[in-house]
Amino acid sequence: MSHWERIVVELLEVVGALGLAFLFGIAIYVLGSFALTGSYTTRRAFGSSFRAVFREATLAVLTQPLLPLFYVLGYRMDRFLARRGREGLTQAGVPVVSHVPIVFVHGYMQNRVGFLGLARALAHRGFGPLYGFNYPWLASIASNAGRLDRFVDRVIRETGAAKVDIVCHSMGGLVATEMMRAAALKKDGTSAPLKVRRCVTIATPHAGIVWRGPIFGLGSASLRRGSKLLETQAGQMLAVPCLSIYSAHDNIVYPKETSSLVKRGGRDFEVEHHAHLAILFSPKVADAVATFLAEPDASPPKKGADPV
Incomplete structure (x- = not known):
C-alpha cells in the first residue's frame, strides 16, 4: 500500500468513526428524551410513537451536520x-x-x-x-x-x-x-x-x-x-x-x-x-x-x- 493510499484509508477510518459517534449521539438524544417524557405527555399508540421517534431521528441526522x-x-x-x-x-x-x-x-x-x-x-x-x-x-x-x-x-x-x-x-x-x-x-x-x-x-x-x-x-x-x-x-x-x-x-x-x-x-x-x-x-x-x-x-x- 502506497503512502497516499494509507492516508486515504486513515481518513476514511476517521470519518467513519466520527459518523458512528454522531449517529450514537443522535440515538442517545432521541431515545433518552422520549423515555424521560414519562407521564408528562399525552399517551398514544405504539405506531404513532415509533413514527415520531423515526421522524425526529431522521430530521436530526439531516440537519445537525449542517450546523457549522x-x-x-x-x-x-x-x-x-x-x-x-x-x-x-x-x-x-x-x-x-x-x-x-x-x-x-x-x-x-x-x-x-x-x-x-x-x-x-x-x-x-x-x-x-x-x-x-x-x-x-x-x-x-x-x-x-x-x-x-x-x-x-x-x-x-x-x-x-x-x-x-x-x-x-x-x-x-x-x-x-x-x-x-x-x-x-x-x-x-x-x-x-x-x-x-x-x-x-x-x-x-x-x-x-x-x-x-x-x-x-x-x-x-x-x-x-x-x-x-x-x-x-x-x-x-x-x-x-x-x-x-x-x-x-x-x-x-x-x-x-x-x-x-x-x-x-x-x-x-x-x-x-x-x-x-x-x-x-x-x-x-x-x-x-x-x-x-x-x-x-x-x-x-x-x-x-x-x-x-
Whole structure:
C-alpha cells in the first residue's frame, strides 16, 4: 500500500468513526428524551410513537451536520429558498403576502439551520424578507436578548421597515420575550415604541422545563421552572400579538401547558405527534404561522398592561 493510499484509508477510518459517534449521539438524544417524557405527555399508540421517534431521528441526522455551515449561511434565509420578482411575486409565482421582515430565533444548542423547512414554507407563501439570527446559546438569556434587539435594529435599518415579525423555537422564544420586555421600557420607566409587530413561539418553555438534570450555559438556570426570569415574564401581559405553538408529544418541553401564553394575553395552538425538532418541519405548523402573520394588525394593548 502506497503512502497516499494509507492516508486515504486513515481518513476514511476517521470519518467513519466520527459518523458512528454522531449517529450514537443522535440515538442517545432521541431515545433518552422520549423515555424521560414519562407521564408528562399525552399517551398514544405504539405506531404513532415509533413514527415520531423515526421522524425526529431522521430530521436530526439531516440537519445537525449542517450546523457549522449555517453559522456562515442563512443571514438572509429567503435568498436561497424563494426569490422575489419585480412584479411582487415569489419565484413560484405566489403573490407577496407581507413585506414585514421576519426574524427567526433558534433554540438551545442550535442555530438558524433549524428553520430551513419553515423558512421555505413561508417564502413560498409570499412572506419576507426572512432573516436568521444566530446567538451564543451558552450566554445568558438577558445578554442574548440584547443581541437580538441590536439585530432587529439592523434589520429595520436595512429594510426601512417600521417593525419586524419574530418566529422563535424553544429557548429562542424566551430570548425574544425578554428582548421585548426590556426594550419596551426606557430608563425612566416609561414605555418605548416596540419594534416587533407579531411574535410566534414554537415549543418554548414559557413556564420552564421540568428536567432537573445538568444543563450547560449561563442561561440554564433561567430555563428551569420557577426561575426569576420566568417568574418576571409570567407576571406581565404581552405587549404584542403572540402565538404559542406547541406539541402534546414534545420530547423536551413538557407538559404541554408549560408553553401556554393564554393567561398573558397570547394565543395557543396545539399539535400532536411532533417532537421538539420535527415540529419545525410540520406543514400544519407552517400553516398556523402563516395564518397568524397574515392577520390584520391588532389594536394597541390596553393601558396599564405591563409589556413583555
